[in-house]
Amino acid sequence: MPSAYLSAAASLCMAASLALPAAAGEAALPHRDDLSPRDRARVAKVVADPTDFSAAEAFEAMPGGAATYIKRINVNAFSFPSANISFEDQQRFALGNGLFRKLWVSSPSSTNASDGLGPLFNARSCQGCHLKDGRGHPPREGEEPVALFLRLSVPGEPEAGKILRPEPTYGTQFQNYAVPGLQSEGRLEVRYSETPVTMGDGTVVSLRVPDYRMTDLGYGPMAPDVLTSPRVAPQMIGLGLLEAIHAGDILAGADPDDSDGDGISGRPSWLPDPVTGGKVLGRFGWKGEAPTVRAQSAGAFAGDIGISTPDEPHPWGDCMPAQTACLAMPTGEQANLGPTEAPDPVLELVDFYSRNLAVPRRRDVDDPQVLAGKEQFHELGCASCHRPKFVTSRKAELEAHRFQLIWPYSDMLLHDMGEGLADNRPLANASGREWRTAPLWGIGLTELVSGQESYLHDGRARTLEEAILWHGGEGQAARDGYAALDRADREALLRFLKSL
Known part of the structure; x- marks a missing residue:
């Protein structure tokens, strides 16, 4: 991987060097209270859906921004730290890794801790x-x-x-x-x-x-x-970057009443906040049950x-x-x-480790078949729920996660996925048919890292094609569109997913 990728993605500032009139930012992304009007306009342009599928978008090979793991892809591809954390934080990451791997034993024992x-x-x-x-x-x-x-x-x-x-x-x-x-x-x-x-x-x-x-x-x-x-x-990669997405960006994508009539009605997962007594946005868990x-x-x-x-x-x-x-x-x-x-600092270190597991670099972003599959992904409406990109908040807790252009392919919202995937067990703010959109980054490395392919909330899908065909509810139209494609177009879309 050329070093130019890392330097080019070191911050969104380089991606946001697009020449835009300052006035354009006044109306763009009004919910982004962490950005200047000029940056709001730049970010709005950077995260807009593509219109040209003849080449990869800028920084598309770096799904985790400057935090992306850019070295050799192998079975340990999901286990490396964010590339932009300090040496001191790398030590914290290593300690958290040890605790994440720790084998706990029954009490009492001679192991003490x-x-x-x-x-x-x-x-x-x-x-x-x-x-x-x-x-x-x-x-x-x-x-x-x-x-x-x-x-x-x-x-x-x-x-x-x-x-x-x-x-x-x-x-x-x-x-x-x-x-x-x-x-x-x-x-x-x-x-x-x-x-x-x-x-x-x-x-x-x-x-x-x-x-x-x-x-x-x-x-x-x-x-x-x-x-x-x-x-x-x-999978554990990119969790801290998902936590760093500005809540306003997630809420801006919600359409609970399907007011635009596109059949997609993503809802935020609101959870009670035990500290303030108010509510907080659920971002994690299969049904968005953890904030x-x-x-x-x-x-x-x-x-x-x-x-x-x-x-x-x-x-x-x-x-x-x-x-x-x-x-x-x-x-x-x-x-x-x-x-x-x-006791502390065990949970603190495991949390730090979990938030800094890097997203590996994309592969084959310029491959013609991958680009054709990407176009199918957008034309079928898959990107309506699997939203490709965000720019994280400048106010994110961890410096390494601030103001990064990331490509998680999730809108972080709840969607009705139909009766076939329903567990009929409501949880938190989700109904028995709703699931949070699972991020797709890293999905093409599933077999390499895990030794086999298994997808969806219970691993029933043995291939990405099976996972697509299980989609119902709000995903039914995209699923039916995929099933109607000829073999070459289906293979292109699957090749695109494998590149993530």
Whole structure:
């Protein structure tokens, strides 16, 4: 990768050197209170949709701006730090990486600072689900599920503002592992059937339809009205840059009533702010249920590993009152280390690491087939939800993430994806048919990093083509348009996605 790429993308200032009249900025992006009128105009032009698909756009090969990882692409491509952080911050990143990989053990143990696992859990480390910082996948035949788990709940009391309640016996997550001496909650089994889809040119594609079953229940029957939702671990790259997107830019793309009549009605995920009592924008999680990377990390420590943190100070994890044997197990809290099993700065370092996993550089951005596929992507309306680019806020917390032109291919909004993908389990501000638009950057490296392809919230899609064909609801028109393309145009669009 030529060094010119890095210097050219070191900041948006170079991209924004376009000659624009100062007056143009007065009306452009009025919500961007972090920018001068002149910069608003420049940013508005930079993030506008392309009209020429004969060549790559400026800086398109640098999806993470100056933070992009530009070196050799290999199986560790998702595990490198932001390219523009300081040497001191690289040390913080390395410490966070060690904690992200740490294997927690049951209490009591001689490891002192590593006990507290569970007592019920899905994985022993963050890396256990996010292998090589990539996306999880359903278990292969004969494997136990680790990076796939089920969220649990029962209907709540909407009149009291509670959409969901934990399942009375099994809590908020089905955990198929337990520490020695304790019964696990059971086994998660996945079975698939196949359903054919015929494309416009007669090609038949088979879609895998999952059926999830909880067997060998360790604590009695589930509530008859239990709601379940399968999840695989998402990839970790670029999270800090997503957090740095100006909230106004996300909200500007929302159209909850489809006022423009294009069939797309993205909604923001509003969450209660525990600090201010107001509301905050949900950006992370499959349904936008977490406002920050830190909140998402604390929830994973508690629910997936059973480790308490200052933000989630529950040493017994997801143990419910009915699980008395679980609550009787020793915890890993040690007064000399801090009030929780993972006291500060553990969560702080894991948060820093997670926010600074770099997005790898794009490949083949000038390839004619890739450019043709990019044009199809826009013509079919895929970019209506998978919004290609943003310029991050000048007020972002981390300096490395400020004022960067990034290409996440997500509008960060909730969309109705149809009955085929519905889990029928509302969460936070999302309905049972809605999902946050998943970012597409790095998706072309999924097989290289994770060892196999698996896409969508539960990994059911074995190829990018299958993932497209599962789209319904607001994505139905784009899906149907793709299915109607001839083979050459479909292959071009898939080649474009593989270049991301």
